[in-house]
Amino acid sequence: xxxxxxxxxxxxxxxxxxxxxxxxxxxxxxxxxxxxxxxxxxxxxxxxxxxxxxxxxxxxxxxxxxxxxxxxxxxxxxxxxxxxxxxxxxxxxxxxxxxxxxxxxxxxxxxxxxxxxxxxxxxxxxxxxxxxxxxxxxxxxxxxxxxxxxxxxxxxxxxxxxxxxxxxxxxxxxxxxxxxxxxxxxxxxxxxxxxxxxxxxxxxxxxxxxxxxxxxxxxxxxxxxxxxxxxxxxxxxxxxxxxxxxxxxxxxxxxxxxxxxxxxxxxxxxxxxxxxxxxxxxxxxxxxxxxxxxxxxxxxxxxxxxxxxxxxxxxxxxxxxxxxxxxxxxxxxxxxxxxxxxxxxxxxxxxxxxxxxxxxxxxxxxxxxxxxxxxxxxxxxxxxxxxxxxxxxxxxxxxxxxxxxxxxxxxxxxxxxxxxxxxxx
Amino acid sequence: xxxxxxxxxxxxxxxxxxxxxxxxxxxxxxxxxxxxxxxxxxxxxxxxxxxxxxxxxxxxxxxxxxxxxxxxxxxxxxxxxxxxxxxxxxxxxxxxxxxxxxxxxxxxxxxxxxxxxxxxxxxxxxxxxxxxxxxxxxxxxxxxxxxxxxxxxxxxxxxxxxxxxxxxxxxxxxxxxxxxxxxxxxxxxxxxxxxxxxxxxxxxxxxxxxxxxxxxxxxxxxxxxxxxxxxxxxxxxxxxxxxxxxxxxxxxxxxxxxxxxxxxxxxxxxxxxxxxxxxxxxxxxxxxxxxxxxxxxxxxxxxxxxxxxxxxxxxxxxxxxxxxxxxxxxxxxxxxxxxxxxxxxxxxxxxxxxxxxxxxxxxxxxxxxxxxxxxxxxxxxxxxxxxxxxxxxxxxxxxxxxxxxxxxxxxxxxxxxxxxxxxxx
Numbered sequence: 024x025x026x027x028x029x030x031x032x033x034x035x036x037x038x039x040x041x042x043x044x045x046x047x048x049x050x051x052x053x054x055x056x057x058x059x060x061x062x063x064x065x066x067x068x069x070x071x072x073x074x075x076x077x078x079x080x081x082x083x084x085x086x087x088x089x090x091x092x093x094x095x096x097x098x099x100x101x102x103x104x105x106x107x108x109x110x111x112x113x114x115x116x117x118x119x120x121x122x123x124x125x126x127x128x129x130x131x132x133x134x135x136x137x138x139x140x141x142x143x144x145x146x147x148x149x150x151x152x153x154x155x156x157x158x159x160x161x162x163x164x165x166x167x168x169x170x171x172x173x174x175x176x177x178x179x180x181x182x183x184x185x186x187x188x189x190x191x192x193x194x195x196x197x198x199x200x201x202x203x204x205x206x207x208x209x210x211x212x213x214x215x216x217x218x219x220x221x222x223x224x225x226x227x228x229x230x231x232x233x234x235x236x237x238x239x240x241x242x243x244x245x246x247x248x249x250x251x252x253x254x255x256x257x258x259x260x261x262x263x264x265x266x267x268x269x270x271x272x273x274x275x276x277x278x279x280x281x282x283x284x285x286x287x288x289x290x291x292x293x294x295x296x297x298x299x300x301x302x303x304x305x306x307x308x309x310x311x312x313x314x315x316x317x318x319x320x321x322x323x324x325x326x327x328x329x330x331x332x333x334x335x336x337x338x339x340x341x342x343x344x345x346x347x348x349x350x351x352x353x354x355x356x357x358x359x360x361x362x363x364x365x366x367x368x369x370x371x372x373x374x375x376x377x378x379x380x381x382x383x384x385x386x387x388x389x390x391x392x393x394x395x396x397x398x399x400x401x402x403x404x405x406x407x408x409x410x411x412x413x414x415x416x417x418x419x420x421x422x423x424x425x426x427x428x429x430x431x432x433x434x435x436x437x438x439x440x441x442x443x444x445x446x447x448x
Numbered sequence: 449x450x451x452x453x454x455x456x457x458x459x460x461x462x463x464x465x466x467x468x469x470x471x472x473x474x475x476x477x478x479x480x481x482x483x484x485x486x487x488x489x490x491x492x493x494x495x496x497x498x499x500x501x502x503x504x505x506x507x508x509x510x511x512x513x514x515x516x517x518x519x520x521x522x523x524x525x526x527x528x529x530x531x532x533x534x535x536x537x538x539x540x541x542x543x544x545x546x547x548x549x550x551x552x553x554x555x556x557x558x559x560x561x562x563x564x565x566x567x568x569x570x571x572x573x574x575x576x577x578x579x580x581x582x583x584x585x586x587x588x589x590x591x592x593x594x595x596x597x598x599x600x601x602x603x604x605x606x607x608x609x610x611x612x613x614x615x616x617x618x619x620x621x622x623x624x625x626x627x628x629x630x631x632x633x634x635x636x637x638x639x640x641x642x643x644x645x646x647x648x649x650x651x652x653x654x655x656x657x658x659x660x661x662x663x664x665x666x667x668x669x670x671x672x673x674x675x676x677x678x679x680x681x682x683x684x685x686x687x688x689x690x691x692x693x694x695x696x697x698x699x700x701x702x703x704x705x706x707x708x709x710x711x712x713x714x715x716x717x718x719x720x721x722x723x724x725x726x727x728x729x730x731x732x733x734x735x736x737x738x739x740x741x742x743x744x745x746x747x748x749x750x751x752x753x754x755x756x757x758x759x760x761x762x763x764x765x766x767x768x769x770x771x772x773x774x775x776x777x778x779x780x781x782x783x784x785x786x787x788x789x790x791x792x793x794x795x796x797x798x799x800x801x802x803x804x805x806x807x808x809x810x811x812x813x814x815x816x817x818x819x820x821x822x823x824x825x826x827x828x829x830x831x832x833x834x835x836x837x838x839x840x841x842x843x844x845x846x847x848x849x850x851x852x853x854x855x856x857x858x859x860x861x862x863x864x865x866x867x868x869x870x871x872x873x
Contacts, residue, residue: 069527078531085527093522094515097754101696102494102510106503106829114697141745143719144569173720173745176733180716184609191731263746271526272539272749291605294568295598302834306616308601320566320598321688324697326748329522404531409727
């Protein structure tokens with residue numbers, strides 16, 4: 024056989040193998056989608072067939088019933104009832120009422136979760152309160168060294184204002200590092216970049232054993248996997264609501280204060296909404312009982328009620344089922360990437376072990392900026408974490424296995440079209 | 449003449465006089481409304497003929513075009529573009545863009561106003577930053593003793609966390625009290641209860657002369673009267689947007705940082721949105737230049753964009769014209785109350801002098817709770833400030849003189865029906 028002929032046959036064989044691999048994975052995806060007990064939830068969201076939306080870990084998709092609810096909030100509650108809605112439409116109590124809707128999703132019993140402000144502001148409340156709860160003589164706050172930046176910046180400010188110092192640490196080293204000088208630790212449950220799931224039960228237990236408080240940031244875990252705040256004895260926690268909870272852009276964050284800490288919870292932001300009798304409008308501050316103590320100023324009603332409506336999609340959903348599908352989705356996506364992607368172009372930085380994986384896959388790729396831009400142009404929406412990480416979030420309520428397969432296939436096509444060494448956009 | 453006949457004649461005369469007085473004031477109201485250059489703005493709002501809405505100083509009425517804009521924000525920007533909207537729909541830059549819309553209303557040049565968080569949170573930012581800007585050796589923060597409570601509570605926390613002490617004072621005494629120990633003063637431009645307008649130019653000048661910073665709370669003045677932040681050399685200011693700016697329930701507040709202070713503005717809430725390069729996501733904090741430094745976490749987009757749309761009603765409106773109408777309205781309302789209300793049942797606690805009056809009238813009334821409840825039932829919506837203040841806010845863009853006359857007339861009827869000494873509800 025001539026070399027030319029040999030080459031042609033080899034190419035044909037490769038194409039056929041590739042075709043078979045694709046057929047095989049597409050068939051697998053169809054079977055997995057058919058067997059998926061959560062598949063029916065997808066129709067609750069405004070999605071289009073042209074797009075594979077893998078950025079729900081940044082901004083959750085719109086639940087389809089939210090626009091009608093918000094039209095009513097704006098036109099009738101604000102427009103017609105106006106001021107009366109603070110009472111008659113339940114605006115005033117929305118922060119604690121919506122907190123109760125989030126509570127079961129993060130494994131919290133009633134009366135411990137309150138909604139309002141941004142995650143950053145809640146990190147400040149939680150960390151200052153934790154430093155105060157820990158008491159004198161404990162002058163160190165441990166902070167997840169790979170934390171989402173805002174937690175680190177805010178922790179630095181909280182430490183400065185309470186006379187503590189920050190010790191940045193790998194979460195894996197925290198259990199051992201916690202000691203008599205440790206006031207508290209601030210840890211991300213899931214790392215925003217790598218998707219690594221940190222050991223919430225183990226780190227929390229070690230901190231408590233050392234007499235320190237555990238403050239968890241649940242932004243990248245709540246709504247994607249069981250958190251078990253009460254079960255694991257977490258002290259304080261914060262989280263955003265616009266990722267897996269689909270609350271809408273910049274929807275308010277939440278604060279969890281374990282019941283045992285509420286009476287001594289001493290907020291650095293004691294606004295009038297946390298007063299025991301806000302409408303007495305007395306000059307002296309007297310903190311309300313319960314999680315309400317975590318409120319500050321007038322709550323952001325439009326965003327808050329969009330979140331409340333969005334939480335309806337969780338009715339009848341068990342977070343354990345969400346977790347099972349999430350792991351199956353990320354497993355399958357990784358399998359498809361391995362099968363399709365050109366050798367050596369991407370490497371997963373997300374742990375293989377289920378116990379260490381959140382609900383996203385992060386792929387290191389030297390040409391990440393150009394690749395992600397092209398992926399988005401071709402309808403596969405993930406996001407970029409500079410300089411070289413492609414992030415794909417899997418939101419089990421509306422992402423299916425066929426989406427995962429298509430995303431991996433399009434990624435391989437894009438990698439074939441974007442030459443290695445392509446400059447960043 | 450028999451006593452019976454005398455009594456009847458007296459009553460008839462009284463009724464006739466009352467009737468003439470009412471006819472006269474109703475006619476005056478019609479003339480004033482006809483001559484009102486701002487009357488045309490009323491149709492920009494969702495209002496009904498049955499209600500006189502005098503609580504716009506608590507929650508502004510809905511601008512009629514906002515529901516359509518928000519339907520687009522929710523359905524298209526969130527629902528269809530999703531994550532792309534942070535860039536393509538201008539979500540990311542909304543806080544500073546909307547700040548520029550508010551700036552002219554409060555007399556601020558460009559680049560000094562940023563929107564986000566609640567008023568309480570902004571008071572904390574402003575006061576901590578002011579204490580730091582004032583430098584060492586100044587350990588006192590003066591606070592308006594009649595302040596809206598949240599300002600006082602938050603000031604107490606800011607003082608505690610920065611090693612200052614709070615000195616509560618009548619604003620009228622601040623100019624004289626400011627001295628070498630004064631770091632800053634926090635003052636309400638208009639008192640939320642009495643409607644008294646405090647002397648912003650004079651107090652600011654005295655504070656500056658003493659080397660201290662002036663932090664103004666504009667919640668009850670912005671949008672009702674000229675503020676002149678730049679002209680009067682104010683250092684820092686905060687304000688809400690849901691009263692005279694009609695941003696919707698709990699819409700985000702704003703922070704003004706005078707340009708000369710921006711480089712040294714040291715926020716206690718240095719969230720990632722205030723970083724010089726937020727998407728570099730570096731562990732070290734580096735503050736952005738300009739008012740953006742006042743940002744904290746992810747902005748509350750739904751509420752923020754409702755506010756942005758609501759600000760359209762200010763296009764082509766001069767705040768000086770708003771002020772002129774506001775004074776004419778409150779003058780006329782007071783005149784009608786004097787003419788109609790039964791002797792001795794209500795007493796205005798709002799100053800007569802124009803230079804000391806905001807855009808509301810506060811009437812002390814022993815039966816205030818019962819009277820306000822009944823007023824609201826009869827379509828005149830003001831609000832109650834416990835224990836004994838009836839508050840009527842006048843929002844010149846949508847309240848007219850006939851509204852003021854009707855409100856006073858209904859108030860008199862209610863006072864006639866609610867006996868003196870009626871218990872609180």
